[in-house]
Amino acid sequence: MSKNHLINETSPYLLQHADNPVEWYPWGPEALHKAQQENKPILLSIGYSACHWCHVMAHESFEDEQSAALMNEHFINIKVDREERPDIDKIYQTAQFLLTQRTGGWPLTMFLTPNDRIPFFGGTYFPDQARHGLPAFKDLLKHIATAYKDKPNEIAKQNQSLQGVLKNIYQSTHAPVSLDNSILKAAKDQLLESFDDQHGGFGKAPKFPHPCNIEFLLRYWHLSKQLDKEDIQALHPAVYTLERMASGGLFDHVSGGFCRYSVDDYWMIPHFEKMLYDNGPLLHLYSQAFQATNKDYFTTAATQTAEWIMRDMQSSEGGYYSSLDADSEGIEGKFYVWEQQQLESLLTEQEYALVNLRFGIDRGPNFEDKFHLHEFASLEECAQELSLDSTECVTLWQQAREKLYAHRITRVAPGTDEKILTSWNALMIKGMLTASRIFKNEQYFTSAQRAMHFIYSSMYEQGRLFATYKDGKAHLNAYLDDYAFLLDAIIEYLQTRWDSRYLQFAVELSEVLLTQFEDTEHGGFYFTANDHESLIQRPKVASDEAAPSGNGIAACALLRMGYLLAEPRYLEAAERTLEYASQQITSTPIAHTSLLRCSEEINNPPTIIIIRGNNDELKLWQQTCQQQFNPGRMTFAIANDEKNLHQALQSKFSSSGETLAYICQGTSCQAPINHISQLTKALDNQSSDTN
Numbered sequence: 001m002s003k004n005h006l007i008n009e010t011s012p013y014l015l016q017h018a019d020n021p022v023e024w025y026p027w028g029p030e031a032l033h034k035a036q037q038e039n040k041p042i043l044l045s046i047g048y049s050a051c052h053w054c055h056v057m058a059h060e061s062f063e064d065e066q067s068a069a070l071m072n073e074h075f076i077n078i079k080v081d082r083e084e085r086p087d088i089d090k091i092y093q094t095a096q097f098l099l100t101q102r103t104g105g106w107p108l109t110m111f112l113t114p115n116d117r118i119p120f121f122g123g124t125y126f127p128d129q130a131r132h133g134l135p136a137f138k139d140l141l142k143h144i145a146t147a148y149k150d151k152p153n154e155i156a157k158q159n160q161s162l163q164g165v166l167k168n169i170y171q172s173t174h175a176p177v178s179l180d181n182s183i184l185k186a187a188k189d190q191l192l193e194s195f196d197d198q199h200g201g202f203g204k205a206p207k208f209p210h211p212c213n214i215e216f217l218l219r220y221w222h223l224s225k226q227l228d229k230e231d232i233q234a235l236h237p238a239v240y241t242l243e244r245m246a247s248g249g250l251f252d253h254v255s256g257g258f259c260r261y262s263v264d265d266y267w268m269i270p271h272f273e274k275m276l277y278d279n280g281p282l283l284h285l286y287s288q289a290f291q292a293t294n295k296d297y298f299t300t301a302a303t304q305t306a307e308w309i310m311r312d313m314q315s316s317e318g319g320y321y322s323s324l325d326a327d328s329e330g331i332e333g334k335f336y337v338w339e340q341q342q343l344e345s346l347l348t349e350q351e352y353a354l355v356n357l358r359f360g361i362d363r364g365p366n367f368e369d370k371f372h373l374h375e376f377a378s379l380e381e382c383a384q385e386l387s388l389d390s391t392e393c394v395t396l397w398q399q400a401r402e403k404l405y406a407h408r409i410t411r412v413a414p415g416t417d418e419k420i421l422t423s424w425n426a427l428m429i430k431g432m433l434t435a436s437r438i439f440k441n442e443q444y445f446t447s448a449q450r451a452m453h454f455i456y457s458s459m460y461e462q463g464r465l466f467a468t469y470k471d472g473k474a475h476l477n478a479y480l481d482d483y484a485f486l487l488d489a490i491i492e493y494l495q496t497r498w499d500s501r502y503l504q505f506a507v508e509l510s511e512v513l514l515t516q517f518e519d520t521e522h523g524g525f526y527f528t529a530n531d532h533e534s535l536i537q538r539p540k541v542a543s544d545e546a547a548p549s550g551n552g553i554a555a556c557a558l559l560r561m562g563y564l565l566a567e568p569r570y571l572e573a574a575e576r577t578l579e580y581a582s583q584q585i586t587s588t589p590i591a592h593t594s595l596l597r598c599s600e601e602i603n604n605p606p607t608i609i610i611i612r613g614n615n616d617e618l619k620l621w622q623q624t625c626q627q628q629f630n631p632g633r634m635t636f637a638i639a640n641d642e643k644n645l646h647q648a649l650q651s652k653f654s655s656s657g658e659t660l661a662y663i664c665q666g667t668s669c670q671a672p673i674n675h676i677s678q679l680t681k682a683l684d685n686q687s688s689d690t691n
Contacts, residue, residue: 005030010470011081012417013049017058021068024079027088035076035114041148042112043075043141044119046082046089049417050273050323052332053125054107059330060128061137067128070138074145076114082106083322083421084468084476087528090539091166096122098165111144117536118159121147163536170540171522176579177586179599181227187589187596188220188234194590195237199265200244202237206271207262209245211281212544214238216593218285218292219631223604235292242289246301247375249366252336253359254373254404255312256304258282260326268374269367272333272414273326276313277547279305280427287435292629299439306435309428310447312416318454319420319469320428328414335414337370338404346407351400354393357382419470422459422478425451426485427547433492437626445496452493455486456505463508480517480527481547483509484554491560491634495626498638500645507646510561513554514573523580525554542581543591551577552594559601560634563608563666565648574598604632605666607686610652611637613659621659621676625683 005025006018017024025031035042045062047054061067071077082089093104099122110122121144126137135143148155191213194202201207217238224231245251248267250259257279259270283305290298313321328335340361344352356362360376377385383393429448436444458474459466465478465486490506493499516529519540527539527550542551555577562570578585578599585592585599607630611621622637638645640654652672654660660672661679663686673679 006079010468010473010475011049011084011419012415012470013047013054013081013083014079016049017062017079020058020062021065021072022062022077023068023072024077027078027080027085031076031078032114032117035112038076038114040074040076040114041120041144042114042117043071043077044080044092044108044110044112045078046080046085046092046108046110047106048081048083048323049415050275050325051106052271052273052326053105055327055330057107057109057125057127057137061126064128067138067141070141070145074141074148075111082108083417083424084419086479086481087532087535087539090527090541091535091537092119092122094169094537094539095119095162095166096124098162111148113148113155113159116159116163118163120155120158166537169537172580172583174583177582179578179582179585179603181223181600181603183585183589184220184223184596184600187216187593188231190588190590191217192233192237195241196265197237197240199267200237200241201262201265201267202241205263205265207265207267208546209250209258209261209278209282210544211278211285212548212593213590214241215281215285215288215631216596218288218629219597219600222292222629222631223600227604239289239293239295242286242301243295243297246286246297247378249372249374251301252308253375254336254401254408256306256308258305266374269372271326272336274324275546276320276322276421276424276428279309280424280429280431281548283309283428283431284434287431287438288629288631291438302435303439303441306432306441306444306447309432310443314447314451315418315420315454317420317458318450319458320425320451322417322419322421322424324416325414328412333367333372335408335411337367337372339370340365342407343371343404346403347400351396351403353386354382354396355400357385358397419468420454420459421468421482422455422465423467423481423485423547425455426482426489430485430489430492433489433496437496448493448496452489452502456502460505464512465509477529477532479529480513480525480550480554483513483517484525484550484557485548487513487557487561488553491557491564494636495634498636498642500642503646504644506561507565510558510570513558514569517554518573518576519580523576523578525551525577542584542595543588544594549592549594551581552592552596552598555595555598556601559598560606563606563664564634564636565646566667567648575602578602601632607633608664609633609635610649610662610664611635611659612640612652612654612662614657615639617659621661621679624676624679625661628683 003018004023006014009026080088092110096104105124107125110119112119126140127134128137130136217234221231221234244267250262250267250270257274260273260275261271263269283302286298286302326332358375358377359373361371365371379393383390429451432444432448459469465482466474467476467478467482487506487509490502493502517525524540543549555574558570559574581595585595609625611618618637622635625635652662658674660674662672663670
């Protein structure tokens with residue numbers, strides 16, 4: 001069997017299908033023209049390399065000669081990696097929901113008419129044999145091929161209707177609604193209504209981490225202390241959910257890092273794939289949670305996640321890889337689970353006693369006759385039960401963990417998707433920078449610095465970003481998320497270590513957002529640039545999805561850039577975005593917590609502290625400003641001899657050489673402070689004042 005048309009692609013997911021008997025094409029002019037020329041419907045299959053059910057459908061159908069023969073006879077078959085082409089995925093996920101009134105997912109299976117690429121039928125996973133209310137895939141192929149030939153008028157009528165909905169779905173027909181701090185309370189109340197007070201998290205299984213929502217609650221709690229009185233109701237669900245996720249099987253207790261979601265209410269058994277876009281925000285969030293609560297439990301989750309990223313997920317070039325597969329040797333979770341006999345043979349009697357007590361081994365297997373580690377007793381409880389002091393217990397667990405890790409790495413590891421995505425890298429860069437600052441860890445900063453330099457040097461050319469990189473090749477025009485998330489990460493970088501080159505980079509990204517992505521008529525930002533490939537829809541998504549909303553992060557980052565550089569165009573773009581989305585936000589606040597962060601900072605402008613002086617004092621002053629949890633504060637330490645400083649910052653300067661701090665809120669600044677005791681007093685006063 002000769003390889004199909006995917007053999008020259010860089011996507012690991014597409015290459016997984018290069019040996020299929022299906023005549024797959026990548027999305028592009030060749031396949032689209034062939035479909036028109038032969039008047040064959042397009043079978044569009046969208047997935048990603050770490051997706052378990054994508055693998056199942058591949059084994060059942062795409063590797064099956066009979067299924068492939070039907071696909072090749074009746075369809076032009078196109079494979080898409082949703083991580084490389086999130087624009088196509090967003091469009092056809094939306095279309096799938098409109099057609100079926102069911103939420104989508106992966107693999108996504110859509111059938112498109114060849115001339116207009118409008119879907120006339122779709123779904124997600126289809127089995128090889130009819131079961132669970134789903135038709136057999138071969139039967140479905142025959143049915144769709146017949147319907148395409150026999151019912152062209154019905155299909156054309158449905159397509160026309162669907163095209164009209166897709167065209168107008170992102171255009172608001174309502175007047176903007178004013179958003180004040182009451183919308184923050186409404187979102188908090190909605191989250192509390194869905195909070196699982198027994199197991200943590202929001203809603204029922206499957207349970208996803210939703211770091212945007214948890215971060216919103218932490219921010220709301222902090223803001224409540226300044227505006228009125230402390231709202232413990234907001235803090236508890238955030239902290240408790242973080243505790244339960246980190247103690248459960250969602251967290252990898254041996255290697256570090258978080259899996260994608262839990263299949264049960266207890267955070268016990270995950271879907272075993274590990275995604276960079278989850279772990280970046282979670283690293284940021286657990287670091288912040290430690291700073292807010294001083295609970296060492298959060299330190300463990302954060303630092304072990306950072307160590308896993310540096311060890312297993314960072315390329316030699318500096319960028320971060322995308323994901324680890326859920327499967328190894330064709331079996332989901334095989335790499336991660338244990339047999340009781342294995343644990344007993346690997347560990348000393350005392351180590352096993354601790355592991356047994358902590359993870360409930362004597363309760364019986366919890367995953368397909370094996371054990372996936374889920375904490376039933378904390379280390380503190382284990383120490384008491386085993387008559388150990390806390391230090392001895394921690395040391396004992398560390399010894400056991402090292403032995404389990406040493407054994408695990410002898411197993412066949414899950415596949416790594418080694419493509420480097422700008423947007424996901426930006427999320428991890430931000431998480432690593434936050435951890436480096438809060439835990440004072442220079443290794444984390446160096447890791448983030450390497451990744452940032454890689455994007456700047458290898459994925460940015462002539463003022464525009466590329467979306468993806470692999471095997472020495474950067475390609476595909478970047479999307480909104482790439483620009484927005486990277487801009488947000490650069491702002492975090494500058495608060496960790498000042499670099500005027502990266503401030504200029506941030507300005508350039510901001511300008512591209514305004515010129516290439518903004519909807520200047522209605523407000524908000526399209527997912528694709530003005531010069532992007534023409535598709536059946538130009539998405540403009542306001543709500544958070546698995547990753548934060550590009551519109552929300554773009555608005556937040558531009559708002560902060562506008563305050564920092566006194567640039568009204570950036571502030572106005574953020575305000576227009578909120579106006580565009582205000583009806584949607586009011587309708588479902590908890591679906592828009594990234595945009596609510598922008599609303600919060602418009603109504604309660606962030607504090608910006610600019611510290612100027614000599615390098616030996618700068619770090620101490622900056623750490624003084626950053627030691628407390630305060631998400632509404634930005635601190636930038638800039639040496640007096642910094643060259644090529646942006647014009648807006650040049651006036652904030654120490655002519656005498658002494659260290660000075662300029663404290664600004666919104667568009668107004670206080671007189672400069674020239675002694676660290678005055679700075680400490682000013683920060684204390686600010687914390688106790690109401691906005």
